[in-house]
Amino acid sequence: MPSYAVVGASRGIGLEYVRQLAGRPDAVVFAVVRNPESSTHLKDVAANLKNVHIVAGDVADYNTLEKAAKQISEITSGKLDCLIHNAAHMDFKTVHKGFDDYADMEELDNDFIYAFKVNSLGPVHSITAFLPLLRASDTRKIVVIGTGAGDLKSVQGLNMVNFAAYGMTKAAAVIATTKFAIKLKDEGFVVVSLTPGVVDTSATAGAYRDAVREGYAAFTASVKKATGIELTAQTPEESIAAQLKMIDGLEASQNGLFLSHTGGEYGASH
Ligand SMILES: NC(=O)c1ccc[n+]([C@@H]2O[C@H](COP(=O)([O-])OP(=O)(O)OC[C@H]3O[C@@H](n4cnc5c(N)ncnc54)[C@H](OP(=O)(O)O)[C@@H]3O)[C@@H](O)[C@H]2O)c1
Numbered sequence: 001m002p003s004y005a006v007v008g009a010s011r012g013i014g015l016e017y018v019r020q021l022a023g024r025p026d027a028v029v030f031a032v033v034r035n036p037e038s039s040t041h042l043k044d045v046a047a048n049l050k051n052v053h054i055v056a057g058d059v060a061d062y063n064t065l066e067k068a069a070k071q072i073s074e075i076t077s078g079k080l081d082c083l084i085h086n087a088a089h090m091d092f093k094t095v096h097k098g099f100d101d102y103a104d105m106e107e108l109d110n111d112f113i114y115a116f117k118v119n120s121l122g123p124v125h126s127i128t129a130f131l132p133l134l135r136a137s138d139t140r141k142i143v144v145i146g147t148g149a150g151d152l153k154s155v156q157g158l159n160m161v162n163f164a165a166y167g168m169t170k171a172a173a174v175i176a177t178t179k180f181a182i183k184l185k186d187e188g189f190v191v192v193s194l195t196p197g198v199v200d201t202s203a204t205a206g207a208y209r210d211a212v213r214e215g216y217a218a219f220t221a222s223v224k225k226a227t228g229i230e231l232t233a234q235t236p237e238e239s240i241a242a243q244l245k246m247i248d249g250l251e252a253s254q255n256g257l258f259l260s261h262t263g264g265e266y267g268a269s270h
Contacts, residue, residue, distance in 0.1 A: 002139070003076050005030040005068075007059060007126045008087025010039035012201035013145065016236035017084055018042065020244060022049045030072050030080075032065075032126075034058035034087075041204045059087045059122030065129035073133055080133035082141040082247065085126045089118035090166060092208055092215050098162040112165045119169035124176050127191075135187065142184075143247055144177040146170060146193035146258055151266060159226035174258055181256030190250045193258040195266050196243055200233035 004021050008014045009031035021029045022045075029052045033039045036054045046052040053075060057068035072080060089095075094111055102108035123144045134140055148154035149163045150170030160167065174193045181191035198220065202213040220231045242261040260266040 001026055001028055002081045003028045003030070003072075003079060003137075004082045004084060005032055005055075005072060005080055005130060006084045006086055007032040007057065007065075007122075008085070009033055009042060010035070011041050011204035011206075013196055013199055013236055013240065014084075014086040015041055015045060015204055016240040017086065017243075018052060019045050020237075020240050022046075022052045025051075027051060028076065029053070030055050030068075030075075032057040032068050034064075040206075057126075059085075059125055060117045062125045062129065065125050069129045069133055072130075076133070078133060079136040080130055081137045081139035083126065083130050083134060083143070084247070085123045085142070085144045087118065087122055087126075088145070088147075088166075088170070089115050092205075092212050095166050096162050096215065096219070098164050101162070108165075112168070115165040115169040116172065119166070120172035120176060123173050127177075127180050134189070138188075140184075140187065140189040141247065141250055142177075142180065142189060142191040143250075144173055144191075144193050146174055146177075146195045146266070148195060148266070150174055151195075151258065153267065157227065158223050158229065160223075162222075178256045178258075185255055188252070190252060190255045192250065192254055192256070193266075194243060194246060194261065195258070196234075196239045196261050198231050198233045199236055199239045201236060203236075 006014050006017045009018050010033040018029055018031045021027050031042055032055050036056050046054055055068045055071050058064045127142055147170045149167035177193045200216055202209045205212040216233050223229055223231050239261055258266045
């Protein structure tokens with residue numbers, strides 16, 4: 001029975017991971033969310049699925065992840081085959097901000113520090129908390145969801161001056177992921193960053209649905225204006241199907257890489 005933990009599974013990409021993985025009849029899926037009660041989209045999806053367990057865990061609070069790992073361990077007899085760390089701070093009201101979009105340096109500092117806690121330390125916390133369970137499995141896969149906003153060539157290629165806190169803190173997550181890949185290589189782990197492409201997650205954004213949709217439209221329009229590149233947002237179904245294909249096929253030679261859902265290493269053309 002393959003076991004998967006999706007960290008940050010209340011909505012958007014994480015929720016779709018849960019939905020597609022739960023469709024594998026032999027799988028057990030742990031949906032780790034910081035607030036199980038208010039994760040209404042997840043609760044709806046999990047209502048009729050016996051192989052989905054909702055577990056509380058906040059990536060900015062390490063103790064909650066240790067508790068989550070203990071809970072999972074009790075169900076899986078101490079093992080976890082695959083960790084998918086998806087959680088990120090991407091508040092649509094602030095995520096697009098560039099350095100000049102803050103009232104003052106204190107506001108900028110606070111936003112960056114919070115983003116660093118969730119986006120950069122979050123993966124460090126969840127990999128560390130789940131490592132004993134992953135070590136007990138023969139599969140040993142760790143996937144941290146990355147973004148072009150945190151990739152140097154994409155930032156240049158797409159003329160991305162905005163998304164400053166998000167991009168910088170997600171770039172740090174890529175470095176953290178690679179460090180774990182090096183550290184765990186001799187134990188047979190495959191640890192990668194994986195970008196989903198542009199995915200329209202507005203359907204599960206609740207009250208912010210329209211604002212999130214407008215955010216994607218504004219982002220793709222600004223990229224087109226600056227570079228001529230036409231980015232099209234995928235549905236979560238399309239992107240996660242492609243990501244799972246990548247995850248299923250991960251090989252030792254890919255350990256430490258930053259991969260794209262379209263296959264192979266991430267580049268500005270993805
Ligand atoms: N959508 C895209 O186009 C796109 C493109 C490139 C990369 N990505 C990456 O894909 C991942 C998911 O993005 P998304 O578009 O699905 O975003 P989203 O709809 O905003 O979902 C973010 C998820 O992270 C969770 N989260 C936030 N802070 C958390 C914390 N402290 N502890 C635990 N969970 C937390 C949220 O839970 P709550 O409900 O509790 O807030 C939510 O489930 C992110 O890593 C993002 O960088 C997305």
